[in-house]
Amino acid sequence: MNRIFKPESFLKGVWQENPIFFLMLGLCPLLAVSSSLRDAIGMGAAFIFVLTGSNMTVSFIRKLVPEHVRIPVFIIVIATFVTVTDYSLAAFSPQLHKSLGVYLPLMVVNCILLGRAEAFASKNNVINSAFDGLGMGIGFTLAISIIAIIRETLGQGTLMGINVLGKDYVPFLIMIMPPGAFLVIGFLMALKNNIGGKKKC
Amino acid sequence: MKRKDIVTGILVLLLIASISGFLLAQTFRVAKPRIEKQMKIEEEKLNREIFPEGNDFRADNFKGIKCTSVYDGQDAFIGRIFNLTAPGYGGNILVKAGIDSESRITGIRILEHKETPGLGSRITEASFLDQFRNRDSSTLFLKKDSPRGNIDAITGATISSRAVTDSVRKLQEQINDTDGETP
Numbered sequence: 001m002n003r004i005f006k007p008e009s010f011l012k013g014v015w016q017e018n019p020i021f022f023l024m025l026g027l028c029p030l031l032a033v034s035s036s037l038r039d040a041i042g043m044g045a046a047f048i049f050v051l052t053g054s055n056m057t058v059s060f061i062r063k064l065v066p067e068h069v070r071i072p073v074f075i076i077v078i079a080t081f082v083t084v085t086d087y088s089l090a091a092f093s094p095q096l097h098k099s100l101g102v103y104l105p106l107m108v109v110n111c112i113l114l115g116r117a118e119a120f121a122s123k124n125n126v127i128n129s130a131f132d133g134l135g136m137g138i139g140f141t142l143a144i145s146i147i148a149i150i151r152e153t154l155g156q157g158t159l160m161g162i163n164v165l166g167k168d169y170v171p172f173l174i175m176i177m178p179p180g181a182f183l184v185i186g187f188l189m190a191l192k193n194n195i196g197g198k199k200k201c
Numbered sequence: 202m203k204r205k206d207i208v209t210g211i212l213v214l215l216l217i218a219s220i221s222g223f224l225l226a227q228t229f230r231v232a233k234p235r236i237e238k239q240m241k242i243e244e245e246k247l248n249r250e251i252f253p254e255g256n257d258f259r260a261d262n263f264k265g266i267k268c269t270s271v272y273d274g275q276d277a278f279i280g281r282i283f284n285l286t287a288p289g290y291g292g293n294i295l296v297k298a299g300i301d302s303e304s305r306i307t308g309i310r311i312l313e314h315k316e317t318p319g320l321g322s323r324i325t326e327a328s329f330l331d332q333f334r335n336r337d338s339s340t341l342f343l344k345k346d347s348p349r350g351n352i353d354a355i356t357g358a359t360i361s362s363r364a365v366t367d368s369v370r371k372l373q374e375q376i377n378d379t380d381g382e383t384p
């Protein structure tokens with residue numbers, strides 16, 4: 001418990017406690033951005049950055065914050081982090097800012113950020129919290145990328161905007177609509193539970 | 202809850218909010234001029250994409266409609282760029298369209314839209330937008346709407362495609378109507 005860095009704080013987010021397939025958090029941005037691989041990767045990159053940053057900040061101030069005001073404090077930290085990132089990207093990397101579009105400001109209301117602040121960062125040291133954020137962020141990115149690959153290929157016959165299934169492929173349109181996302185998540189969750197051990201309740 | 206806890210809570214919240222406000226204000230102060238500069242560059246680039254022959258772009262007015270007048274290298278007037286709004290599937294679509302002095306489309310771009318990702322959002326792709334180049338209003342219909350039509354709708358996004366096509370055609374018709382009159 002007193003070790004400064006525990007590798008499991010990084011690894012559990014990627015697989016065992018994957019935010020999408022295990023914690024089942026962040027499903028709303030998932031519906032919006034997992035219809036194309038390009039959007040999924042952009043969202044994932046921004047997400048890894050903001051989650052790592054907000055986790056570190058929350059962990060850094062955790063001893064200062066009384067328990068009954070912790071939620072508003074976490075929200076202020078997350079909102080500040082997201083907004084600073086948003087301004088900085090707009091000023092210094094407009095290309096990336098443009099491709100992330102609305103997903104960056106939307107991260108303020110992302111429940112994975114608040115969830116990790118509450119469940120992990122407020123109880124662990126800065127280094128572990130950083131790796132928790134990194135792991136959860138990578139887990140989220142992997143999950144939405146896999147879903148996006150399936151949805152984009154079946155729903156549009158393309159991958160990263162490039163045609164992969166040939167001209168004669170008739171797109172399976174429901175896959176890029178919200179119901180398609182639920183179908184894919186359901187199947188993948190079943191698959192993960194099957195190979196990764198049953199979910200303990 | 203004790204009185205002391207309430208006071209500490211308020212103080213901590215106040216402190217965190219002040220730090221956050223200070224950080225945001227500083228970031229904004231540093232970022233704002235750069236963001237404005239980037240937006241200007243972006244606008245200039247967009248104008249050149251819509252009107253490749255244009256050299257100088259000046260804010261102007263056409264019959265009370267705000268527009269950008271386009272001049273070529275010899276400072277001769279060659280057309281105008283308009284911003285227009287099309288009622289799409291998920292809300293208004295903001296379109297920027299360039300029209301030359303013979304009232305043909307030089308190019309269009311989508312500035313903002315709220316169409317379905319993966320379906321309607323494909324109105325921003327070059328394969329759709331390039332169909333408008335050099336068309337005049339008589340052929341600006343979706344192929345499925347009119348035998349004269351020349352625009353292929355995006356699969357699964359007829360409403361979005363039609364909204365863009367119709368709004369550009371109406372703009373052209375409006376300009377043709379008023380062109381004959383003396384200003």
